[in-house]
Amino acid sequence: MTGISTKNIVQHINNCISLEIKDLIAEPAIIYLFDNNKKLISSHSTSSANIYEKYSTVNFLEQPNSNQIENDNINFSSQELTILPNLLYTIGVLIEGNPSLANSYVGLIKTIITHSTNNLSSHHLLNKNEQFTFAIMNAVNFAVLSTNSTGKIIYANDHCCRVLNIKRTELLEYSISKLIPNWDSIAKMVSSGNEISNKEITLVTPEESLKFNLNCSSIKDSNNNEIGFVLAFRSIEKVYQLVNKYTGMQARYTFDNIIGKSKIMRQAIEYAETISNSPSTILIEGESGTGKEVFAQSIHNASNRKNASFVAINCAAISENLIESELFGYDDGAFTGAKKGGHPGKFELANNGTLFLDEIGDMKPDMQVKLLRAIQESSITRVGGDKVIPVDVRIIAATNKNLQNEVDKGKFRMDLFYRISVIPLYIPSLRERKGDIPTLIRYFLNQKSLKLHKDIPHLGYSSLQQMLDYEWPGNVRELENYIEQLVNFNGKISLDSFHKLKTAEEEHSFSNENTVDADTVPDMTLQDLEKRHISMSIKKHKGNMSKVAKTLGIGRNTLYQKLKKYGIEKPLS
């Protein structure tokens, strides 16, 4: 090849295209253009010939004026664009055969590439945006799908396909009403401008019916015409898990956190570990403050339900008329004051997880019947509702009463007793494992000094001996509270003073100075006093912050500010 070289043409082509587009089109085009494989000429010549025909004004053999061609409004259809490389290839062949034409064709090639790259760049950009959008959609942790105005599914993100267990290709064949039986009413609401936000819906897949929390809105074009719908939904269990997480209903403890090296404690831990994965109901018996909830949480965290919710309810702390709705939830309008849209109960909140029924021995007989039914049938019905809701919940019950005695006295139903005590677990009192006291003291001294930002106080032999001799009727909880006071008062509070103070507090005598022996009151700042009083009040009201605020005569916001200020943690249940 003489005259203008193929190298020059490549250079010209390179000059008129952006780098980004070059990779997309120019490289293959150039490969076509200068490919010496003669077989390609015949296989591409037909389509190339069609292009020549259409652009017959361009006389390839008569040295076109490159400027003129450049200014001509040549529009390539998308189909033509696909054979653009053929055209370039054929031009290449022509140039190879008649090098003197090459210079003239540089303009033509440039025009072709300008047109095609304009076209391709927007196409390419669109692709990029789409890829970006898809990546975002697949990164979100809820299911997203969109439909056209007639309800045909046109997009579904990965999460959606996963939770519905339907392949995307199949899903794109679906109409949304196949998945959501009451879609028409939802679409009507959305179309009329009503927002669908956090609505509980049932989605019907070929395999099962699943409950989801749905947000839905319509998609409008620039003329405000409805062109489709976008739906974002999350499984109810996921929503409940979040609720549980942020309301403190979470299992924090694991067996590693349980302090106790005594033989009797090691045996209890070993046994509890063994039964963790069993689906059977566990009844934990033990005195108050021995660590029954600590064990329940550890069992949950060692079980195959550990990623689902751990929900605790104190059966003794909830009034008789509220416990049913607390456990089973209620439907819209179930009673005066019921929240609109109803409310899930602890059973639903614990679905797929563990429900910890603390102080079950205090449950009233009519509630015992309902609980037994729920456990036996693995389903509940919300108060004021008629739908049977299946629940998969592992029950761990706990009591500080001797439940068998309660059965003998006729206070606890025998059938429920047998149903819940499939696996009995006894947590020994601190009296039965005095050897654990020094370890627990050390553990709580470290923990509380960190929490209170105070030094670990030095404890003399006599105070340690006092603690070992003491019976600890309140068990580990009482020991923990005493150590916290010790750290608070730099070790300057005797066990005796602690008890007198505690008794005084329990009798609500803080406000009445005449009933308190002035000698028993330790020297403390008003802030320390306030802090301790808030902690005690929280314990007394079992974490019910509205009650605590009311009793203290302050608003909830002020209460939360004080919790933050003093580093007081809200108890788990």
Ligand SMILES: Nc1ncnc2c1ncn2[C@@H]1O[C@H](COP(=O)(O)OP(=O)(O)OP(=O)(O)O)[C@@H](O)[C@H]1O
């Ligand atoms: N072995 C232990 N190791 C560490 N902390 C413990 C242990 N046992 C109990 N505790 C602590 O003691 C407190 C009381 O424990 P927990 O609430 O589990 O007792 P409980 O037996 O369920 O009490 P109640 O019967 O009054 O509900 C908790 O704050 C917990 O941190």
